Amino acid sequence: MTDSLRMSALLAHPQNGGVRAVAGPVDVEWTGVVVEISEDALPADGGGRLAILTELPPTRPWQQDALVRRTRDRGFRALAIPHGDNFGTGTRALADRLGLTLLHADRPMLLAKACWQLVEAQDALTLGYVRKVAQSIEYHANDLTDLLRHLSSSVGHGVALIDAEGVLLEVGGQLAPEVHAAIDFTPWVDLTRMPAGTAASVRVDSPSREGLRLAFFGPGLDERQVSALAVAAEVAMPAVAARILIDEVAEVSDASVSSGVLRDFVDLRGTPNPEVERRMLERGWRTTGYHLAFRTVGRNRVDALQLLRFVMGELGRISVDSHATTTGRGVSGWLTFSEPPAASQVELYVASLRDLHVAARRSFNVATGVGSLASGSAGLTTSLSEAADAARIAVNRSNTGWFVRVDGLGLEQLLLAWTGNDTFVPAARSLLAPLESGGGELLKTLSAYLDHESAIAPTATALGLHRNTVATRIQRAQELLGVDMSDPEVRLALHLACRAVR
Amino acid sequence: MPTILELAGLPALATGFELLGSGGGGATTMLELVLRSSPNWPMTVHDVEELDPSTPCLGAAFVGSTMLLTERLPGLAPFAPLIAAAERWLGHHVPVVCSLEGGGLNGLAPFTLAGHRRIVDADLTGRAVPGLDQMSLLVDGVPGIVVACDTGAGGVALVQTDRALDIERVVRASTIQAGGAGGLVFAGFTVGDLREHAIVGNTARALSIGTAYLEARSGPLDGLAAALGGRLLAEGRITAIDPDAVDQHVTAFGITGSAGEVHRLVARSENLAFMTDGRLEAAAPDLIVVLDAISRDILEVTDLSRARHVAVIQLDGPAWWSRFPHRTRYVTPSAYGLDGLDGAA
Numbered sequence: 001m002t003d004s005l006r007m008s009a010l011l012a013h014p015q016n017g018g019v020r021a022v023a024g025p026v027d028v029e030w031t032g033v034v035v036e037i038s039e040d041a042l043p044a045d046g047g048g049r050l051a052i053l054t055e056l057p058p059t060r061p062w063q064q065d066a067l068v069r070r071t072r073d074r075g076f077r078a079l080a081i082p083h084g085d086n087f088g089t090g091t092r093a094l095a096d097r098l099g100l101t102l103l104h105a106d107r108p109m110l111l112a113k114a115c116w117q118l119v120e121a122q123d124a125l126t127l128g129y130v131r132k133v134a135q136s137i138e139y140h141a142n143d144l145t146d147l148l149r150h151l152s153s154s155v156g157h158g159v160a161l162i163d164a165e166g167v168l169l170e171v172g173g174q175l176a177p178e179v180h181a182a183i184d185f186t187p188w189v190d191l192t193r194m195p196a197g198t199a200a201s202v203r204v205d206s207p208s209r210e211g212l213r214l215a216f217f218g219p220g221l222d223e224r225q226v227s228a229l230a231v232a233a234e235v236a237m238p239a240v241a242a243r244i245l246i247d248e249v250a251e252v253s254d255a256s257v258s259s260g261v262l263r264d265f266v267d268l269r270g271t272p273n274p275e276v277e278r279r280m281l282e283r284g285w286r287t288t289g290y291h292l293a294f295r296t297v298g299r300n301r302v303d304a305l306q307l308l309r310f311v312m313g314e315l316g317r318i319s320v321d322s323h324a325t326t327t328g329r330g331v332s333g334w335l336t337f338s339e340p341p342a343a344s345q346v347e348l349y350v351a352s353l354r355d356l357h358v359a360a361r362r363s364f365n366v367a368t369g370v371g372s373l374a375s376g377s378a379g380l381t382t383s384l385s386e387a388a389d390a391a392r393i394a395v396n397r398s399n400t401g402w403f404v405r406v407d408g409l410g411l412e413q414l415l416l417a418w419t420g421n422d423t424f425v426p427a428a429r430s431l432l433a434p435l436e437s438g439g440g441e442l443l444k445t446l447s448a449y450l451d452h453e454s455a456i457a458p459t460a461t462a463l464g465l466h467r468n469t470v471a472t473r474i475q476r477a478q479e480l481l482g483v484d485m486s487d488p489e490v491r492l493a494l495h496l497a498c499r500a501v502r
Numbered sequence: 503m504p505t506i507l508e509l510a511g512l513p514a515l516a517t518g519f520e521l522l523g524s525g526g527g528g529a530t531t532m533l534e535l536v537l538r539s540s541p542n543w544p545m546t547v548h549d550v551e552e553l554d555p556s557t558p559c560l561g562a563a564f565v566g567s568t569m570l571l572t573e574r575l576p577g578l579a580p581f582a583p584l585i586a587a588a589e590r591w592l593g594h595h596v597p598v599v600c601s602l603e604g605g606g607l608n609g610l611a612p613f614t615l616a617g618h619r620r621i622v623d624a625d626l627t628g629r630a631v632p633g634l635d636q637m638s639l640l641v642d643g644v645p646g647i648v649v650a651c652d653t654g655a656g657g658v659a660l661v662q663t664d665r666a667l668d669i670e671r672v673v674r675a676s677t678i679q680a681g682g683a684g685g686l687v688f689a690g691f692t693v694g695d696l697r698e699h700a701i702v703g704n705t706a707r708a709l710s711i712g713t714a715y716l717e718a719r720s721g722p723l724d725g726l727a728a729a730l731g732g733r734l735l736a737e738g739r740i741t742a743i744d745p746d747a748v749d750q751h752v753t754a755f756g757i758t759g760s761a762g763e764v765h766r767l768v769a770r771s772e773n774l775a776f777m778t779d780g781r782l783e784a785a786a787p788d789l790i791v792v793l794d795a796i797s798r799d800i801l802e803v804t805d806l807s808r809a810r811h812v813a814v815i816q817l818d819g820p821a822w823w824s825r826f827p828h829r830t831r832y833v834t835p836s837a838y839g840l841d842g843l844d845g846a847a
Contacts, residue, residue: 059748060747060748060754060842061742061754061756062768062775062777062842065764065779065780066780066781066782069779069780070780072780088742088744088756089741089742090742090756090758090764090766091764093758093764094780097762098779
């Protein structure tokens, strides 16, 4: 280990006594440190070291000039003094001219201690960091970000949770992209030192997420600081990994609770229930006001919790009170307005939800339905069920980008959506089964006939058949099905069944 | 051998005293104009050794604000009532006059008495100084000195004391009473006292460097400095004027040299010290002359303004001051309360 001391390392040291560069060269390395009360006590052979003076410097400009000059003449390359930032432009110019780095130190003794740690007492430096990590774990953290914030503020450097793609969370600074790119994700501990910044990172062993690293970073740290920080990161890592798990468990349970509350609310179908109302209010869900609900469902299997996490993140971009929770295979959510929004505003919010849907589709195979704007508790139920219906339709609507808004639906689509479920389709199949004997001609003709208001002539034109052929086929279909087609209810059922099996 | 001074030599003599003023001492213009119309040309200046050492001698000078003297012109015989008072006190005629202050306008003051008294080439400072306790006769403690000064409206104060500081204080108070500026006469000593306790030959020096300056004035600066027998310390722009936080009369001028040097000129009412790149280059009692680098005008401290292009020349101070430590103590920067500026080589 060398005894050299880098200025950048000293500036990056969290307890450096408030040292600031005032004048002179900045990217320098010193051979050591000398601490004295005043300049006349400094040794004559400075030998490229840093001189730290604890006494207040003179205030007269010529005395400050002389101080800078004599320190340089003793062979020192830098001078750190209290009130160094009071030195005037002339003295600063002189320091530049003489190549002496002039530093201001709020507390020179702390600066001396930082130098001692960096030059001679790496173990003390490491131990200092480790103790600070331990202290930060002692305090209650609300979540992972909070924990990282504790770590960063007590260690005094930036903390980031990163994966190979980028930075997931960072506190106390910004990890330069160049530094992130230079971090090797394979080894247990990685030390990265670059002109753009420095980082010490350690692999996070988390069962739920692969390839995470916890990194302490800062500009201009020297190798001793980086390796000390690596130890600190190793100590902090288990706490971070545990916190990730705790947060996930909490998230799952929170999602399941909120999902249950929403289910209970929807099941009430607008009937007031103080118990459910109370549970909703506890979650900050207001039923008063105006609501615009949406539902995003997976077109195949999706992790509803991950989808919820994503949706919650995206909802944060829409500047209105919004809530969401998991329901079934997807996520239900709604925007709440205290005043009725103008039609144009509603369009803007629907557009925002569409953006959310488009963004979600980059990571999840989902379809989204949006309900209509409705007010009050009953309105929320309505909007939510409309959204659910619309989502059900959207699952098969590639031409609308798997996004359907209930205001844009025909009644037929709605009915179809209702009927397109697992119980109705088999029933429709069995109802229409007798017609399949004729090679599907009868079913096709019957569908066309019902679509054309039960009129023979337009049906014949549409199918390119003779009127008598159509009349005969309808007659046969009636006989095979054994139904009375003059009955409107029968016609509706048959019409829906035809659509469902088509 | 006495020196005969012709009227044609007056500008050179005045210039020489301005150079010896070291940035203080006042402009000589007014006294030059007065002396030009004197009927006593050519004037004779005697060497100290030429006169009988027992001959009584007096010194005359103006005190107070030199700037005020350019606005409120002194009368035709400004020193007459003071000399009369001193002679009455002493009880005899004083036939010889010397200078009190060998720099600035006071270098010319004895010449106003030409025709009435013999002029001897000696003075009590060899440069401009702000305090009366810095007069060489008082520094060396010559006994029997009598000081007379104006108190305003034709009044005269006369002080006889062994405590130099009292002279400074009483004269200062009287001068303020007289309106800020007035005449001052020292008496009670002899030509013989001047040999040991005064700076001799300064008029000859003023004449010689004044002549040299006028000849070399338009040449290169280092040539000009060499012609004056001095050293060019700096050439550059005044980039900072920092009034001192401790003493409001002190100003530190920052001069940025042509090659980026950081110069400091520390001045009170005179230039007292000069530093380059944190190293002391010159300090009182040496003379520090500041010239306008372009017009070559000799600048007083009050003429120094930001962004002015100046040249700084060091001239040797009178050796008299350095001969004994008790003398040096009165003129080095620390005498003015300025730390860290003593001991220039």
